[in-house]
Amino acid sequence: MGELYALDFDGVLCDSCGESSLSAVKAAKVRWPSLFEQVDSALEDWIVEQMYIVRPVVETGYENLLLVRLLLEMKIPAIRKSSAAEGLTVEGILDNWSKIKPVIMEAWNENRDDLINLFGEVRDKWLETDLNSWIGANRFYPGVPEALKFASSKLYIVTTKQSRFASALLREIAGVNFPPERMYGLGTGPKVEVLKQLQRKPENQGLKMHFVEDRLATLKNVIKEPELDGWNLYLGDWGYNTGKERAEAASIPRIHILELSDFSKKMK
Known part of the structure; x- marks a missing residue:
């Protein structure tokens, strides 16, 4: 699979x-x-x-x-x-x-x-x-550019950032020309709806589905949707979340707490 x-x-x-x-x-x-x-x-x-x-x-x-x-x-x-x-x-x-x-x-x-x-x-x-200076004010997390370049899995980006900025950063810093058809940015709808779209795509049938997010509230929204029960959910502990949120996530069976080094290994 x-x-x-x-x-x-x-x-x-x-x-x-x-x-x-x-x-x-x-x-x-x-x-x-x-x-x-x-x-x-x-x-x-x-x-x-x-x-x-x-x-x-x-x-x-x-x-x-x-x-x-x-x-x-x-x-x-x-x-x-x-x-x-x-x-x-x-x-x-x-x-x-x-x-x-x-x-x-x-x-x-x-x-x-x-x-x-x-x-x-x-x-x-x-x-x-x-x-x-705009590029210099951003940085990719260690190991992420390499993981994106050499991933054997099928990748999508699901973000509330405007796609043109995400694409520019991937290109200029990470050296990755990410396929625009796999980028779902601001204006493409709530993340739960995007995940539903992805799992309905004929070309994605039979794939094991993983969603990596740093906002606990977003993962909790996914859990509320029975249609998304097949997704494996991960909270990145290196991202923009608090110790309190990570502790709460650890108490929720659906959510796996993910460390950056493990994330890079999974992607490769």
């Missing part, structure tokens, strides 16, 4: 937190210029540092913009436009992001599609004007 691997991108293949955080700061300055008038480089550096801590809550890239502004409102009370920032800590963001996000979206009168478009435009501009 052959093997099929559906792979998340950010937090499984690529550590993109540096780039996504810097892009979010650039985009936030465009979206809310008046809020950033009193932000110096030291405060920007602090925001980017905190973004590494809160990164596990991000499902789709535009949320990075919300987090940048929320961290800024936490630091500078005078500019607060949402009560959600009052008394909030990074631990509070990690524990309650799903409740905080709709509150701040409404308080700031923000639109998801507008933020997605802005985030993509800012990344495009950075990529076009300074490709080297």
